Amino acid sequence: MTPGLWTLVIGVCLLAGLLGLTTGMIWIERRLLAQFQDRLGPNRVGPLGLFQPIADIIKLFMKEDWMPPFADKLIFVIAPGIIVVTVLLAFAVVPITPFIKVSDANVGLLFFLGMASMGVYGIVLAGWASNSKYSLIGGTRAAAQMLSYELPMGLAVVSVVMLAGSLRLSDIVNAQPRLWFCVLQPLGFVIFTIAGIAEARRTPFDLPEADSELIAGYHTEYSSMKFALFFMGEYLDIILVSAMVTVLYLGGWHGPLLPPALWFIIKMFAVIFLFVWVRAVLPRYRYDQLMTLGWKILLPLSIVNLVATGAVMLVMR
Amino acid sequence: MVSILRSMWLMLKHLVVRPVTVRYPEQKAYIPPRWRGRIILSRDPDGCERCVACYLCSAACPADCISLQATEDEHGRRYAEWFRINFSRCIFCGFCEEACPTYAIQLTPDFEMGEYDRSKLVYEKEDLLISGQGKYPGYNFYHHSGVSVKGKPRGGAVDETHPVDIRSLLP
C-alpha cells in the first residue's frame, strides 16, 4: 500500500470514527451527567439507552429547517459548516499512534492553534448572520472569550515546545516516553486544560450560549441539521481538546503493556470524563469573572510558567 | 480554588451513589390514599347514586370543566341526567370534592389516564360512576340527620335518621 493510499484510508476511518464518537458523546455525556446528579439518564432506547443519540439525530432530521427571513442567508448557511470543518481539519495533525496519523506536518501544533482560532469565525458569523440580538451578543462574547483564552493556551504550549524542541506533534509525543509533560509542566497542563474548556465553549465557560440569559446565544435562530452541526462542532471540539491534552501532556500513545492506540483512547476518554465532570460541578462564570480569569490569572501564570521553564532549562544545560 | 476542588471531589463521590430514579412503568412509586387523581362518582350503601345534581361542584370548579344536567326520578329524587368532566382541563385541585355535600364526587389515587386523543379525555357519567362507595363507606346523605330548621327538629324529616344519642354511647 502506498503511503498516500494509507493516509487516505486513515483519514476516512478517522472521519467515520470521529462522527461515530460525536454521536457516542451525546450518550456518554448524558449518562455520566445523570450519574453525577444521582439520576439514570436516557435508558429507554435500546440496551442501556445506547440508541438514544440515533433517535436524537432522527428527530433533528425531521425538524423543520427554518431560516429566519431577516437572516443573512449565505453566511447563515455557511457558519455551522465552518465550525465543523475547522475542527475536523485540526484532527488531521493529531497523531494517534506512530502509524495512525493523517498528516505529520512539522508545524502541527501551529496548525492546531490556527484551526482552533478559525473556529471562532463560525460562531461570530452565526451570531452576526442571525440578525437577532441574542445571537449577536453570543457571537461577540465568543469572540472575546476565544481571544482571551487563546493567549494563555498558546503560551502554555510554548513551554511544551521548548521541552520537546519541535512543533511536530509526533516529536512532542516521542519526547515523553517515560515522564509525561503533565509532571514537568503541571501549571501548563492546568492552564491548557482550562483554556481548552473555554475553547470548546463548555460549562463553566459556555457564555456564548448561556441558555439562561441569551436563550441559546449564537445558535438561537438555528434549527434542524444546522443546529445539529453546532452541536457536533461542540462535541468534536471536546474530543479535539482531549486529544490535544493527551498528545501534549499525557504522553500520547506511550504506555506499558496495552497497544499504543488503546492507550491513546484511554487517555483521551479520561480527559473527556474530566470535561463532563467539570460541567457537573461548576456553574457558568459571569462575564467579568471570565475576563478576570483569562487576563489576570491565566495569562500571568502562563508567562510565569514560560519564564520558569526557560530558567530551569538554562540551569540544567 | 480549594472550594472548586472540594466540590469536584464531592461530585465524584456521587458516581457511586445509587440513582434515586424510580423506573416508572416497571416500578411504581407509592401514592398516598388522599392523592388527587382521576375523579369518580360514588354510590351510597343502598347502591343508589349519591349525586343530587346540586351543581355545587360545577360552580366550585376553577377550571370550569364539570357540566351536568339535573333531573328528577318518579319519587322526586334529584339526580344527574348526564354528568361530564373534561379532564383535559381539570387541574385536579379537589375543590369539587370539597364542595360536594353528599360525598358523591371523589378524587382517587389514579393518574394513568393518558390518551392520544384529546376528546377521549372527556369522561361521561358512565365512565365516572363506580359501583362502590369510595372513600366514605356507610355514608348516606338521605339518611344522615341534618340540622334543625323551623318546623323540623333534628332527625324529624321523612327518611332522616335520628341523631345519635351520645349518652347511650357511654359505658
Ligand code: SF4
Ligand atoms: S379537581 Fe378541581 S379542576 Fe378538577 S373537576 Fe374538580 S374542581 Fe374542577
Ligand code: SF4
Ligand atoms: S357531585 Fe356532588 S356537588 Fe356535584 S352535583 Fe352531584 S351532589 Fe352536587
